[in-house]
Amino acid sequence: MNFYQELFAELLQKQFNEIALTKLKRSLALKHQLETIPSNIDILLHAEIKEIPLFKKKLITKPVRTISGVSPVAIMTRPDKCPHGKCTFCPGGLNSPWGDVPQSYTGHEPATMRGMRNNYDSYLQVMNRLEQYVLLGHTFDKIEIIVMGGTFTATDFQLPGGLHDERRIDEIKTELLSFKQRKTTTLEAEQHINETAAVRCVALCIETKPDWGFLEQGNEMLRQGCTRVELGIESVYDDVLKNVHRGHTTADSKKSIQILRDLGFKINFHYMPGLPLTDRERDIQGMKQLFSDPDYRPDMIKFYPTMVAPGTALFHQWKQGQFTPIDTTEAAERLVEIKKIVPEYCRIQRIQRDVPTKYWEAGVGLTNFRQFIHQNYNIQCRCIRCREPKGKNINWANIQIKVTEYDASRGKEFFIAAEDSQTDTLLGFCRLRFPFQYLRPEITPASALIRELHVYGTATAIGDEGLVQHKGWGKRLVEKAEELARQHGKDKIVVIAGVGVRQYYQDKLGYQIEGPYVKKLL
Numbered sequence: 164m165n166f167y168q169e170l171f172a173e174l175l176q177k178q179f180n181e182i183a184l185t186k187l188k189r190s191l192a193l194k195h196q197l198e199t200i201p202s203n204i205d206i207l208l209h210a211e212i213k214e215i216p217l218f219k220k221k222l223i224t225k226p227v228r229t230i231s232g233v234s235p236v237a238i239m240t241r242p243d244k245c246p247h248g249k250c251t252f253c254p255g256g257l258n259s260p261w262g263d264v265p266q267s268y269t270g271h272e273p274a275t276m277r278g279m280r281n282n283y284d285s286y287l288q289v290m291n292r293l294e295q296y297v298l299l300g301h302t303f304d305k306i307e308i309i310v311m312g313g314t315f316t317a318t319d320f321q322l323p324g325g326l327h328d329e330r331r332i333d334e335i336k337t338e339l340l341s342f343k344q345r346k347t348t349t350l351e352a353e354q355h356i357n358e359t360a361a362v363r364c365v366a367l368c369i370e371t372k373p374d375w376g377f378l379e380q381g382n383e384m385l386r387q388g389c390t391r392v393e394l395g396i397e398s399v400y401d402d403v404l405k406n407v408h409r410g411h412t413t414a415d416s417k418k419s420i421q422i423l424r425d426l427g428f429k430i431n432f433h434y435m436p437g438l439p440l441t442d443r444e445r446d447i448q449g450m451k452q453l454f455s456d457p458d459y460r461p462d463m464i465k466f467y468p469t470m471v472a473p474g475t476a477l478f479h480q481w482k483q484g485q486f487t488p489i490d491t492t493e494a495a496e497r498l499v500e501i502k503k504i505v506p507e508y509c510r511i512q513r514i515q516r517d518v519p520t521k522y523w524e525a526g527v528g529l530t531n532f533r534q535f536i537h538q539n540y541n542i543q544c545r546c547i548r549c550r551e552p553k554g555k556n557i558n559w560a561n562i563q564i565k566v567t568e569y570d571a572s573r574g575k576e577f578f579i580a581a582e583d584s585q586t587d588t589l590l591g592f593c594r595l596r597f598p599f600q601y602l603r604p605e606i607t608p609a610s611a612l613i614r615e616l617h618v619y620g621t622a623t624a625i626g627d628e629g630l631v632q633h634k635g636w637g638k639r640l641v642e643k644a645e646e647l648a649r650q651h652g653k654d655k656i657v658v659i660a661g662v663g664v665r666q667y668y669q670d671k672l673g674y675q676i677e678g679p680y681v682k683k684l685l
């Protein structure tokens with residue numbers, strides 16, 4: 164039994180007051196070697212749907228605040244081999260020490276467990292997650308779908324259709340049945356339904372590797388409604404990629420980045436410090452190249468220090484003394500050097516895998532690694548994440564629009580930021596690109612692309628007035644992008660927008676749908 168199963172068993176047997184419950188959670192967390200004690204909401208997210216109401220009563224005595232904003236919904240792909248074989252560091256997959264689990268996961272992550280419970284049916288996984296949100300009292304009118312595990316673009320690559328607008332469980336079930344019965348529906352028809360549904364898919368993210376992220380896959384991802392690609396480039400060194408059996412080269416990485424960027428996607432790189440054949444100097448050099456070399460320059464990045472998982476080729480290399488992973492301090496010291504130089508247009512999303520440390524044999528040993536770095540090193544990271552408002556008071560009079568221009572993948576990028584320079588706070592931003600290649604009929608040589616528009620603040624349900632997201636900053640940023648495009652002789656703006664955001668562009672900004680994009684002639 165894991166932490167959750169044991170806790171649920173105890174809750175079924177006895178009545179606990181608040182103090183006794185805290186004690187129980189603490190002792191079980193210790194027993195199961197969890198780094199933190201999960202919150203009651205986290206715990207409820209691990210319960211079977213039918214048991215949530217019962218456990219909710221036992222766990223939550225005070226009313227829960229409704230949380231709005233974009234609610235993430237992860238879908239896990241079925242356990243399957245990657246076409247190139249297996250990277251030496253990759254945990255999980257078929258016949259792993261944890262059984263058949265999705266490639267690159269251990270089977271113990273909440274999203275993986277949800278995948279298993281639903282036999283990896285993507286539609287059921289989404290519905291299961293939405294049911295959890297209903298029961299927890301979360302608003303979920305805007306959701307982001309994240310497709311995880313393995314090389315999705317190398318599978319048969321089919322997502323279910325759109326999502327539906329029911330909020331109550333019985334209605335969701337009816338809707339689920341009616342979707343299953345709508346055998347003749349098409350992806351396009353479902354997307355169209357979703358444009359105005361009460362539960363809108365405002366973003367869709369797909370994970371893949373560079374050699375499965377070229378034009379063919381890019382076009383298919385666009386058709387699916389994808390807006391962001393998580394791209395596992397892992398290293399800027401070809402000898403390293405070869406050594407870890409990565410199945411792609413740095414030339415593939417650069418080509419994929421350029422194509423995906425020219426199609427309008429936001430790109431989140433995955434990069435692994437501490438891989439074989441690197442030492443501190445080479446690693447730091449490599450990570451700095453990500454920003455100095457225009458062929459890289461990520462919009463967002465996840466650094467995953469190399470860890471040793473049981474059952475991997477790297478595990479055997481480690482056992483035989485051929486490989487030593489970097490430890491917590493070494494990883495921190497390398498990453499600190501990068502945080503010092505990361506440009507304002509990039510967001511450092513994560514610096515560690517979301518797999519609990521107890522499933523690894525060696526490597527970085529802290530689950531709260533980010534906190535460790537911030538507490539032990541005095542660094543002023545100026546990445547997007549570190550400059551987000553997060554509860555800070557915004558002085559509206561100080562907000563100014565600042566444009567940073569840079570070259571990337573042989574095209575031109577403009578990072579248009581709305582910021583309060585006195586407190587160094589970012590209120591929102593827009594990414595404008597003049598592409599290098601025109602890879603689709605919608606994108607003409609005189610087109611500029613908007614790859615991302617994001618405004619922070621108290622997130623709010625669609626239609627709610629008065630809160631930051633609706634103070635018109637999104638509109639102002641887009642107008643600035645349009646102005647820059649015009650100044651450079653462009654006559655068309657093409658925006659990659661999630662299915663659930665298309666309506667916003669049409670109603671508020673005068674855009675029209677064209678293929679998988681929305682567009683406006685200038």
Ligand code: SF4
Nearest residue numbers: 245249250253267313
């Ligand atoms: S491509 Fe990703 S999922 Fe596939 S073997 Fe390599 S690390 Fe694992």
Ligand SMILES: [Zn+2]
Nearest residue numbers: 511544546549
């Ligand atoms: Zn940062």
